[in-house]
Amino acid sequence: MYLIKNAVVYDPQPKGINDVLVVNDRIAAVGKDLNPQIPTIKEIDGSGKTVVPGFIDQHVHVTGGGGEGGFHTRTPELMLSTVINAGVTTLVGLLGTDSYTKSVENLVSKTKALKNEGITAYCLTGAYVYPSVTLTGSVDKDIVYIDEILGCKLAVSDHRCSHPTKEELIRLVSDIRMASLIAGKPGVLHIHVGGVGNKLKDIMEIVREEGIPITHFRPTHMDCHLKEAMEFMEMGGWADFTAEPDKADELYDVICKSGIEHMTVSSDSNGSIPVWNDQKEIVDVKVGGMKPLYQLIRNLIVDFDVPIETAIALITSNVAKALNLYPEKGALLPGSHGDLVLLDENLHVDTVMAKGKLMMRNKKLLAKGTFEDIPLCTEEA
Numbered sequence: 251m252y253l254i255k256n257a258v259v260y261d262p263q264p265k266g267i268n269d270v271l272v273v274n275d276r277i278a279a280v281g282k283d284l285n286p287q288i289p290t291i292k293e294i295d296g297s298g299k300t301v302v303p304g305f306i307d308q309h310v311h312v313t314g315g316g317g318e319g320g321f322h323t324r325t326p327e328l329m330l331s332t333v334i335n336a337g338v339t340t341l342v343g344l345l346g347t348d349s350y351t352k353s354v355e356n357l358v359s360k361t362k363a364l365k366n367e368g369i370t371a372y373c374l375t376g377a378y379v380y381p382s383v384t385l386t387g388s389v390d391k392d393i394v395y396i397d398e399i400l401g402c403k404l405a406v407s408d409h410r411c412s413h414p415t416k417e418e419l420i421r422l423v424s425d426i427r428m429a430s431l432i433a434g435k436p437g438v439l440h441i442h443v444g445g446v447g448n449k450l451k452d453i454m455e456i457v458r459e460e461g462i463p464i465t466h467f468r469p470t471h472m473d474c475h476l477k478e479a480m481e482f483m484e485m486g487g488w489a490d491f492t493a494e495p496d497k498a499d500e501l502y503d504v505i506c507k508s509g510i511e512h513m514t515v516s517s518d519s520n521g522s523i524p525v526w527n528d529q530k531e532i533v534d535v536k537v538g539g540m541k542p543l544y545q546l547i548r549n550l551i552v553d554f555d556v557p558i559e560t561a562i563a564l565i566t567s568n569v570a571k572a573l574n575l576y577p578e579k580g581a582l583l584p585g586s587h588g589d590l591v592l593l594d595e596n597l598h599v600d601t602v603m604a605k606g607k608l609m610m611r612n613k614k615l616l617a618k619g620t621f622e623d624i625p626l627c628t629e630e631a
Contacts, residue, residue: 253293253294256297257299257592263559264558269281270301276586294601299593302566302593304587306338306579307341308341310516311328311343311520313360317350319535324352325535328343328540330364332519336539336541337591338540339591339605340371341370345378345403354376354383370604373399375401380418389402389426393429408442438467439467443478444471450475471492473492479508483508483513486512510568517542524536544565548561558597588604588606590603
């Protein structure tokens with residue numbers, strides 16, 4: 251049990267200076283001058299700090315990505331320390347271009363491992379390809395019977411994808427919708443949108459013509475398709491933007507024009523970032539990180555004067571609402587999960603708590619992955 255004293259609270263709405271009481275894995279109370287008479291409680295001084303909900307990253311290559319440049323370019327698995335250092339307490343894992351040497355079985359196993367190590371983790375079946383790779387033999391059964399699976403991944407308008415037809419998209423999202431109703435899940439079709447072809451044209455037509463709720467379609471990398479993103483959000487759909495801190499000005503412009511009601515941000519962590527020449531030949535491969543997720547948010551706050559509650563929602567409450575996890579996730583309310591981040595006076599990640607357990611305190615790691623060979627500190631350090 252922990253009592254955070256005298257921190258500036260954003261739940262993510264601004265609540266001023268308050269105390270936050272965390273009991274077991276839940277937030278028990280938020281208020282002024284809390285004084286629970288519990289002998290074993292541990293107090294954290296939040297003076298001069300800001301407390302926000304734990305970050306949610308819905309696009310993470312937990313088993314690594316890549317492979318377009320040969321077997322040696324497969325990127326490494328995600329480590330728990332990477333997650334904690336980034337302030338992330340909940341994530342959604344997925345596959346990328348490589349569904350040959352990486353599998354949904356491997357993805358689900360890694361997702362379960364991250365849960366065992368102390369964070370909240372979900373995943374998506376499928377990959378770039380169509381028909382989708384699955385664990386049970388069908389996308390809908392994966393969603394219905396595997397607790398961790400919230401939906402399906404697919405790629406469109408990319409020279410590496412299977413170029414599914416409009417009719418195939420209708421069939422796939424219809425199966426996802428029915429499975430989501432049975433399983434009580436969001437049933438997302440998380441769509442990598444590349445830079446060629448129809449992009450969102452077929453999806454928008456399906457929404458207009460077939461009566462399928464737009465909320466099942468979740469296009470990502472929309473920072474590369476700003477016009478389409480704003481049109482999609484105007485229709486009521488969620489648009490996901492990949493975190494690129496040096497493009498904060500572009501995201502700021504979208505926020506000013508369209509607001510944030512249907513906007514989320516994710517990192518694409520541990521995915522490959524291939525560099526192509528004009529002949530679509532790979533000339534270099536880099537690896538995405540998770541820290542840009544909050545770096546982008548901080549840039550919006552510090553450099554563009556976006557209110558904290560507006561910017562932080564893009565990686566907390568908005569994502570939770572889009573995944574049907576709010577208010578257990580993405581909020582600091584009584585009954586919410588004990589997932590939170592303390593920011594220092596310069597709004598850098600200082601302390602991280604996941605499911606009521608301290609994972610980082612005063613910028614010192616208290617938890618690591620099972621086989622990570624890195625030093626840890628004690629809570630008292």
